[in-house]
Amino acid sequence: MGNNMEPKEWRLTALTDIWTGDAQGKPGRLIPTGLRGSIRWWFEVLVRGLGGKVCDPTVDGVRCPDKNVKNPYDPGHHCVVCELFGCTGWARKFRLMVLDQEGPVIQKQIKAGRTFTLHFIPLRSISDEEWCLLDATLRLIANYGALGGRTVFKPTDELNRQGEDYHRDFGLIRIKPVISGVRAYTGDELSRYVDYSHWRRVDHDDFAWASLDNFWCVKGRYLARQDPDNSTFNQIIGREQAKGRSQRLAQETPVNRWLAGRQQESKKVFSFKHPEEGRRTFGFVKPGLVEFDEMKRRLGQVWSPFNPDAEFITKDQILSELFSQGGNV
Numbered sequence: 001m002g003n004n005m006e007p008k009e010w011r012l013t014a015l016t017d018i019w020t021g022d023a024q025g026k027p028g029r030l031i032p033t034g035l036r037g038s039i040r041w042w043f044e045v046l047v048r049g050l051g052g053k054v055c056d057p058t059v060d061g062v063r064c065p066d067k068n069v070k071n072p073y074d075p076g077h078h079c080v081v082c083e084l085f086g087c088t089g090w091a092r093k094f095r096l097m098v099l100d101q102e103g104p105v106i107q108k109q110i111k112a113g114r115t116f117t118l119h120f121i122p123l124r125s126i127s128d129e130e131w132c133l134l135d136a137t138l139r140l141i142a143n144y145g146a147l148g149g150r151t152v153f154k155p156t157d158e159l160n161r162q163g164e165d166y167h168r169d170f171g172l173i174r175i176k177p178v179i180s181g182v183r184a185y186t187g188d189e190l191s192r193y194v195d196y197s198h199w200r201r202v203d204h205d206d207f208a209w210a211s212l213d214n215f216w217c218v219k220g221r222y223l224a225r226q227d228p229d230n231s232t233f234n235q236i237i238g239r240e241q242a243k244g245r246s247q248r249l250a251q252e253t254p255v256n257r258w259l260a261g262r263q264q265e266s267k268k269v270f271s272f273k274h275p276e277e278g279r280r281t282f283g284f285v286k287p288g289l290v291e292f293d294e295m296k297r298r299l300g301q302v303w304s305p306f307n308p309d310a311e312f313i314t315k316d317q318i319l320s321e322l323f324s325q326g327g328n329v
């Protein structure tokens with residue numbers, strides 16, 4: 001593994017406002033911990049997709065460290081994600097600063113059109129594999145997802161944002177091509193890294209859906225409300241379409257319950273209309289409950305013509321874009 005204390009930067013442009021408020025839903029301030037939490041959430045998604053067994057830091061009894069391993073340097077103390085992002089007894093390896101083009105630290109919410117820099121300062125040595133995974137995570141967010149993690153994606157946030165505008169667009173970013181010297185690895189090499197026997201392996205049944213294995217994205221398409229009686233978004237996640245009734249499921253099925261989310265669960269479909277450059281719809285499936293074919297079928301009902309073979313992007317295509325194909329390491 002490499003040894004690297006050099007800061008690295010990624011230059012991003014906000015295509016929409018970025019939701020960086022605190023847990024109480026106050027949107028006006030930029031909270032670096034919120035951004036860091038969002039990046040961590042997508043980092044977990046990517047690492048699970050590479051075969052890593054990682055914790056969910058929000059769940060008691062699941063989060064690292066393993067209470068039976070006292071020494072943080074011993075095998076099994078923490079998972080590969082906590083290795084970089086930290087957990088109790090093992091400090092995170094970097095400080096994240098959000099800078100504007102001229103350099104000062106940004107303290108207000110990032111608005112659409114603003115270019116900004118994520119400046120990562122190592123506090124301890126960050127390995128080349130970790131830098132590569134971080135770079136891939138930021139490109140995954142920019143090209144297929146949105147900057148917002150478990151906090152932003154929760155339905156309770158929708159209520160704070162005036163009920164119906166859960167398809168309000170936030171969190172889309174454009175990323176400049178890699179500017180910092182991040183060493184390239186193949187997906188296979190990183191799969192071996194995240195599977196390294198030193199890392200704690202977490203039995204992650206309850207949150208295994210948050211994996212690139214279960215992720216899908218369709219670019220250039222969106223779901224939204226058309227009028228008070230019709231919402232393609234609600235149709236896809238199985239809620240009633242009529243305004244005012246849209247917190248109810250159209251049919252009480254386990255699939256609809258899961259896709260729509262409820263209480264403290266995230267919904268599993270997200271859609272962005274503006275701007276056209278970033279337009280996309282993405283989501284997750286849960287093997288054994290709802291499969292990719294069911295999502296394709298539902299999407300085919302609202303988008304016509306829809307060609308899933310060409311438009312429905314999943315893990316293999318994303319990994320081949322994110323990682324080196326070998327030979328140029």
Ligand SMILES: [Zn+2]
Pocket residue numbers: 054055056063064078079080081082083087
């Ligand atoms: Zn962990």
